[in-house]
Amino acid sequence: MLITVLLAVVNLAGLLALRGRWGRVVLVLALASLLGTAAGDAVGRATRLEVLKLGDYHVVAASVGAQLLMLVTLLLAALLPSGSEGGSTRR
Helix, strand or coil, X not given: CHHHHHHHHHHHHHHHXXXXXXXXXXXXXXXXXXXXHHHHHHHXXXXXXXXXXXXXXXXXXXXXXXXXXXXXXXXXXXXXXXXXXXXXXXX
């Protein structure tokens, strides 16, 4: 569990460094990173991916899972309407 949390934090920090800005979506990205890391490790275990393992933990698969889920989260957040439109759309 500790490796999952640490790897999720490293992946989140890497994405935020590449993105270059913080926003309100950071908490959602943190959750996506944690879930993606756990899911990636499970997929690595199921597919027996042996690229980089730390004991029984599949580091590369977990990192790829975290990055993919954070990317999907960012893309979905970009599709949401922004709250700065002001007023209602009804006339």
